[in-house]
Amino acid sequence: MSNIISAEHITKRFTNHTALDDVSVAIPEGSVYGLLGPNGAGKTTLIRVINRITIPDQGSVLFDGKPISQQDIYRIGYLPEERGLYKKMKVGEQALFLARLKGLSRHEALVRLKQWFIRFGIEDWWDKKVEDLSKGMAQKIQFIVTVLHQPKLLIFDEPFSGFDPINANLLKQEILRLKEEGATVIFSTHNMASVEEICDHITLINKAKNILSGRVEDIRRSHGNNIFDIQFRGEEDSFRQSTTAAELLEYNHDPITGLSTAKIHIAADSDVRNIIAAVNQAVELRSFTEIIPSMNDIFIRTVAECK
Numbered sequence: 001m002s003n004i005i006s007a008e009h010i011t012k013r014f015t016n017h018t019a020l021d022d023v024s025v026a027i028p029e030g031s032v033y034g035l036l037g038p039n040g041a042g043k044t045t046l047i048r049v050i051n052r053i054t055i056p057d058q059g060s061v062l063f064d065g066k067p068i069s070q071q072d073i074y075r076i077g078y079l080p081e082e083r084g085l086y087k088k089m090k091v092g093e094q095a096l097f098l099a100r101l102k103g104l105s106r107h108e109a110l111v112r113l114k115q116w117f118i119r120f121g122i123e124d125w126w127d128k129k130v131e132d133l134s135k136g137m138a139q140k141i142q143f144i145v146t147v148l149h150q151p152k153l154l155i156f157d158e159p160f161s162g163f164d165p166i167n168a169n170l171l172k173q174e175i176l177r178l179k180e181e182g183a184t185v186i187f188s189t190h191n192m193a194s195v196e197e198i199c200d201h202i203t204l205i206n207k208a209k210n211i212l213s214g215r216v217e218d219i220r221r222s223h224g225n226n227i228f229d230i231q232f233r234g235e236e237d238s239f240r241q242s243t244t245a246a247e248l249l250e251y252n253h254d255p256i257t258g259l260s261t262a263k264i265h266i267a268a269d270s271d272v273r274n275i276i277a278a279v280n281q282a283v284e285l286r287s288f289t290e291i292i293p294s295m296n297d298i299f300i301r302t303v304a305e306c307k
Contacts, residue, residue: 002065004029004153004184005050010059012045019045020056021208027186027201032179034195034216035188036299037205043188044081046205047157050186051078063153074103077151081158081188085130085138092117092126095145102149109148116144120170135162143171147178154178156187160194172198192296204299206306216295223298226269227291230262234283242282245271259286 005027012020020042027033035043048054050061052073061068063075085094092113099109117123120140130138139162147154159175160168168191175185176198189195195202196216204212212219227249232239240248243264250263260283266272276288293301 002029003027003062004064005186006062006065007046007050008060008062010046010049010056010061012042012049012054012056018208020049022059023205023208023210024059025203025210025213027184029184030179030182031200032175032185032187032198034199034202035186035205036190036192036195036202036295037188038303041205042208043205044157047078047155047186047188051076051155074149075152077146077149077154079142079146079154079156079159081161085133085141087129087131089130090126091122091128091130091133091141094130095141098145099148102145104149112148113144116148119174120144136164136167139163140167143174147174147183150183152183154183154185156185158189159187160189160191168194192294192299195295202295204302206303211306212298212302219298220292220295223293223301224290225293226266226272228264228266228272229287229289229291230264230279231259231286232262232279232283233259233286236260238282239279242278243275246275263291 003026005025007023007025010020010023011018023042023046025046035046037043045054049056050068052068052070063069063072089097095113096106096109099113100106104112114123117126122137122140125133125137130141133141143159146156159171163171172194175187179185199216201215202213202219203210236251236253239260239262243262245266247265247267248262249265251260252262253260264275266275276285279285279288
């Protein structure tokens with residue numbers, strides 16, 4: 001898979017502050033890529049560099065394998081964290097105005113806007129004033145005009161901020177649909193649940209540095225501690241004897257169901273298969289599941305280790 005964006009050795013300094021310190025990221029084409037990090041870590045600065053709003057002091061950005069140019073901006077849809085609409089304009093008029101700025105004809109803009117307004121259930125708001133919109137409703141409008149010209153690359157800075165769970169889920173589904181239609185999506189977020197649900201890859205930035213990058217599933221598995229949950233039916237002594245090569249962390253028995261649960265730590269990967277076989281022979285094994293840490297756990301642990 002080729003990379004649509006390659007940001008290489010990006011450094012950006014402001015007065016008495018380094019926002020990015022030799023940061024490199026590679027965004028695979030057709031992926032959903034999450035930029036994570038605490039407030040002030042450098043995520044927004046990196047987004048602005050990729051979007052040519054901010055020029056780096058050092059480093060370069062490649063778009064489709066070539067140095068990014070001003071013309072490439074027309075193939076990018078960008079929704080910044082700081083958003084604003086003209087409050088006195090009508091919603092439809094405002095959306096149409098912004099769509100025309102993206103190069104769409106009036107007719108094409110109207111067709112696409114009507115489709116999106118129906119999809120988001122906001123068609124009744126077309127002739128109402130922007131100042132009457134809730135924060136979430138205004139964000140829907142801004143999301144629509146960001147994606148309306150069907151750009152190859154979409155960049156969202158904190159897209160779920162201000163959304164209730166229902167609308168946040170709607171936005172997630174739309175991001176996945178846009179990916180299926182061929183778009184690449186980059187977004188920054190503090191919402192770790194969203195990362196696990198929709199991201200293929202992530203980069204974690206802390207104190208202006210890239211401290212972790214990779215596929216979400218690979219990262220989660222690599223941060224596991226070889227701890228397993230086991231459910232079985234059988235004698236406790238038989239189970240304990242079958243797991244002498246592991247460390248028993250927890251054991252519980254439910255006299256009503258007759259099922260027992262245990263949590264064990266297996267130090268060596270090479271021992272996992274043998275222990276599963278031994279347990280399966282000693283008792284009636286119901287499940288043997290590795291405990292994979294969540295992205296939230298990994299985020300907290302990784303950032304803490306960098307302090």
